[in-house]
Amino acid sequence: MPVTIRDVARASGVHISTVSRTFSAPHLVNPETRVRVLACAEDLGYRPNRAARALITGRTHNIGLIIADIANPFFPPLIKAAESQARHRDYHVFVADTNEDAAAEEELVHALAKQVDGVLLCSPRMSNSLIEQLSREVPLVVVNRQLAGLPCVLMDVGQGARSAIEHLARLGHREMALLGGPRGSWTSREIRRAANAAARTAGADLTVIGPNPPTEAGGLAQAEQVRRAGVTAVLAYNDLMAIGLLEGLDALGVGVPQEISVVGVDDISLSRLTRPKLTTVATPTAAAGRTAVDMLLQQETDVPRTARGGGATVAVGVRRTTAQVMLQTELVIRDSTGPGPYAGRERPGAAAAGPGPHRRADPGNPIVAAGDVVAS
Amino acid sequence: MPVTIRDVARASGVHISTVSRTFSAPHLVNPETRVRVLACAEDLGYRPNRAARALITGRTHNIGLIIADIANPFFPPLIKAAESQARHRDYHVFVADTNEDAAAEEELVHALAKQVDGVLLCSPRMSNSLIEQLSREVPLVVVNRQLAGLPCVLMDVGQGARSAIEHLARLGHREMALLGGPRGSWTSREIRRAANAAARTAGADLTVIGPNPPTEAGGLAQAEQVRRAGVTAVLAYNDLMAIGLLEGLDALGVGVPQEISVVGVDDISLSRLTRPKLTTVATPTAAAGRTAVDMLLQQETDVPRTARGGGATVAVGVRRTTAQVMLQTELVIRDSTGPGPYAGRERPGAAAAGPGPHRRADPGNPIVAAGDVVAS
DNA sequence: GATCTATCTGCAAACCTTTGCATTGAAGTA
DNA sequence: TACTTCAATGCAAAGGTTTGCAGATAGATC
Numbered sequence: 001m002p003v004t005i006r007d008v009a010r011a012s013g014v015h016i017s018t019v020s021r022t023f024s025a026p027h028l029v030n031p032e033t034r035v036r037v038l039a040c041a042e043d044l045g046y047r048p049n050r051a052a053r054a055l056i057t058g059r060t061h062n063i064g065l066i067i068a069d070i071a072n073p074f075f076p077p078l079i080k081a082a083e084s085q086a087r088h089r090d091y092h093v094f095v096a097d098t099n100e101d102a103a104a105e106e107e108l109v110h111a112l113a114k115q116v117d118g119v120l121l122c123s124p125r126m127s128n129s130l131i132e133q134l135s136r137e138v139p140l141v142v143v144n145r146q147l148a149g150l151p152c153v154l155m156d157v158g159q160g161a162r163s164a165i166e167h168l169a170r171l172g173h174r175e176m177a178l179l180g181g182p183r184g185s186w187t188s189r190e191i192r193r194a195a196n197a198a199a200r201t202a203g204a205d206l207t208v209i210g211p212n213p214p215t216e217a218g219g220l221a222q223a224e225q226v227r228r229a230g231v232t233a234v235l236a237y238n239d240l241m242a243i244g245l246l247e248g249l250d251a252l253g254v255g256v257p258q259e260i261s262v263v264g265v266d267d268i269s270l271s272r273l274t275r276p277k278l279t280t281v282a283t284p285t286a287a288a289g290r291t292a293v294d295m296l297l298q299q300e301t302d303v304p305r306t307a308r309g310g311g312a313t314v315a316v317g318v319r320r321t322t323a324q325v326m327l328q329t330e331l332v333i334r335d336s337t338g339p340g341p342y343a344g345r346e347r348p349g350a351a352a353a354g355p356g357p358h359r360r361a362d363p364g365n366p367i368v369a370a371g372d373v374v375a376s
Numbered sequence: 377m378p379v380t381i382r383d384v385a386r387a388s389g390v391h392i393s394t395v396s397r398t399f400s401a402p403h404l405v406n407p408e409t410r411v412r413v414l415a416c417a418e419d420l421g422y423r424p425n426r427a428a429r430a431l432i433t434g435r436t437h438n439i440g441l442i443i444a445d446i447a448n449p450f451f452p453p454l455i456k457a458a459e460s461q462a463r464h465r466d467y468h469v470f471v472a473d474t475n476e477d478a479a480a481e482e483e484l485v486h487a488l489a490k491q492v493d494g495v496l497l498c499s500p501r502m503s504n505s506l507i508e509q510l511s512r513e514v515p516l517v518v519v520n521r522q523l524a525g526l527p528c529v530l531m532d533v534g535q536g537a538r539s540a541i542e543h544l545a546r547l548g549h550r551e552m553a554l555l556g557g558p559r560g561s562w563t564s565r566e567i568r569r570a571a572n573a574a575a576r577t578a579g580a581d582l583t584v585i586g587p588n589p590p591t592e593a594g595g596l597a598q599a600e601q602v603r604r605a606g607v608t609a610v611l612a613y614n615d616l617m618a619i620g621l622l623e624g625l626d627a628l629g630v631g632v633p634q635e636i637s638v639v640g641v642d643d644i645s646l647s648r649l650t651r652p653k654l655t656t657v658a659t660p661t662a663a664a665g666r667t668a669v670d671m672l673l674q675q676e677t678d679v680p681r682t683a684r685g686g687g688a689t690v691a692v693g694v695r696r697t698t699a700q701v702m703l704q705t706e707l708v709i710r711d712s713t714g715p716g717p718y719a720g721r722e723r724p725g726a727a728a729a730g731p732g733p734h735r736r737a738d739p740g741n742p743i744v745a746a747g748d749v750v751a752s
Numbered sequence: 753g754a755t756c757t758a759t760c761t762g763c764a765a766a767c768c769t770t771t772g773c774a775t776t777g778a779a780g781t782a
Numbered sequence: 783t784a785c786t787t788c789a790a791t792g793c794a795a796a797g798g799t800t801t802g803c804a805g806a807t808a809g810a811t812c
Contacts, residue, residue, distance in 0.1 A: 028789085052431055054769090070451075390761075396800060
């Protein structure tokens with residue numbers, strides 16, 4: 001039933017290799033023949049079998065995109081940017097969701113390995129060593145996690161957390177809490193590290209609550225805990241949790257930002273819709289998606305697959321350049337943060353929320369830190 | 377570099393066919409041999425090449441899932457349900473997003489065709505005839521669109537729209553508006569049809585505004601228009617638009633539900649977070665995802681691929697059973713609807729929002745309408 | 753001891769392409 | 783005319799796997 005290259009060859013009276021070339025190397029075939037073949041192909045509804053083609057060329061023109069949780073609105077912009085970038089380069093993106101499950105991640109990488117030319121691993125939850133091991137099976141680009149020797153796209157959440165804490169300190173907050181993210185998240189560790197340091201510098205106390213599932217429910221569940229902690233400001237691992245917290249505090253009758261200020265991370269579109277509107281650290285998700293695709297495809301052209309090669313084994317210690325890209329974040333001040341108990345006191349220059357920094361439209365220009373790494 | 381079945385065969389001193397059987401038909405190989413082969417495979421890190429396997433078996437154990445817009449929170453529950461159901465059946469799901477673009481849809485079906493065993497087409501925007509044509513290339517299950525001769529999973533949005541209009545009429549509204557969805561959407565047409573009929577029955581006027589992009593921005597953009605229409609109640613094509621409208625009305629200083637009542641469709645999780653909380657028609661998205669996967673896999677076992685068969689062409693007029701499943705929807709009354717200008721007047725029994733129907737946890741039990749269809 | 757069975761394994765074709773090399777024929781050059 | 787050059791096409795191997803068939807070995811039966 002499915003029409004193959006052979007059918008087209010028979011119909012147009014040429015050899016299958018000519019049909020093949022009509023599609024993959026048109027300049028090698030006589031224009032007259034070409035039109036005839038194309039007509040027959042069109043007639044029969046022939047489409048080259050990509051799997052068979054991949055088997056011999058070693059190129060599928062597909063990219064795998066593994067995501068911790070599609071339901072998290074943080075990811076769609078990244079996905080869409082990756083898809084659009086890939087499309088421009090004549091690639092397709094297949095997305096898969098792991099439900100924040102490390103085992104599912106590994107499973108998916110294996111499943112994708114031979115069906116794609118590379119995999120974008122977003123916010124992985126598995127261990128570094130496993131990632132390294134998998135990277136030997138299929139080209140990998142890691143997003144939101146730093147790994148020596150592997151190409152990574154990072155967002156400077158550390159800087160973001162620092163800005164957030166400084167913003168809160170300037171507003172006169174001293175007792176703060178950090179609503180931590182999920183276990184195994186590099187981003188969560190970065191935020192905690194930076195927030196701790198910034199709090200110390202600002203002379204503020206920071207209570208860490210967590211780890212928590214990075215969802216609205218995760219934030220909601222800790223509202224009581226937050227109130228009991230006696231803090232006047234909270235930085236949440238992401239907007240979803242911040243929004244859940246907003247809800248929880250509202251249910252408890254706690255005023256935001258009158259009694260407690262809340263800051264999120266990500267600047268998902270939803271954060272503009274809550275009441276109060278959420279102050280948050282904007283992360284350049286779209287730029288991350290684009291960059292990740294570029295890095296993957298770059299890697300592909302650097303190290304062409306040995307499709308036909310066969311014979312010689314690749315020498316150990318091949319020099320491979322792996323870049324690590326760090327994208328900038330930015331604090332967006334909205335309505336969920338307000339003056340704290342120490343506003344205007346002691347710390348000169350600590351005014352109420354002034355006309356703070358503003359969100360630039362998708363920064364896009366990375367601070368690049370590239371390095372040569374000797375592959376194993 | 378990539379280790380193949382041949383390497384394992386060499387290492388364990390057996391023929392490649394034995395290695396193959398060790399994985400795909402273990403009972404046919406001597407236990408001793410099996411453990412030896414498995415040990416070697418483990419040692420070398422061998423994983424069967426799924427593409428090559430698919431080439432000969434005709435089965436990829438992959439399912440394609442084409443989605444109009446991943447950023448729409450309506451879809452993630454459907455995606456996750458489909459993934460989980462597929463996983464139970466030892467299948468993987470690859471998701472692709474089309475940005476509501478009909479051309480991208482077609483393109484993606486072609487790209488996926490030979491790499492998956494079937495495609496789930498969710499809320500397609502392309503024409504019926506094109507869908508039918510594509511269904512000859514790869515098994516298709518259509519979600520959110522009714523097509524004779526193809527397996528479909530539908531949600532009874534007509535019934536939902538009717539309930540919504542009746543609810544509004546009972547509350548004493550007479551002048552209503554419908555915020556239409558995107559062009560090419562079956563769901564949008566269904567809602568309009570049912571809403572019109574229900575409004576007529578209830579003696580209410582219904583102004584249709586649209587078509588609109590099914591996004592928050594789409595709803596926001598029509599807020600002014602809604603106010604000018606002089607209506608006291610609005611039914612929106614989906615929650616996203618309803619939420620945008622809520623925002624827009626708020627900006628215009630129009631009270632919801634005091635001045636205008638708003639109803640959405642979908643019951644996305646966000647609709648519980650807005651202020652006021654959104655009254656909406658809950659659609660069984662998770663059940664739809666599960667059902668669609670089941671129907672696709674059912675179809676697969678009904679019509680096994682002629683992997684080796686070759687010779688005989690399939691007879692024209694093969695009898696194929698295609699089921700159409702209709703899933704129930706349910707009105708969830710929250711805070712965005714309230715009494716209208718005619719509350720308590722004229723229509724007996726029209727009280728203020730009473731303890732209305734409540735959301736059941738994922739109905740899941742479909743009303744099935746199956747039929748035999750003669751395939752072309 | 754001969755025959756039969758069951759169990760295990762090997763052989764080779766098949767799936768659908770791509771591609772290096774060989775072949776053909778025509779056009780261009782000396 | 784004899785030669786080279788070039789464009790267009792065919793040939794056949796290769797890619798990694800599955801699977802029908804046949805061969806081999808061992809044990810069971812008479």
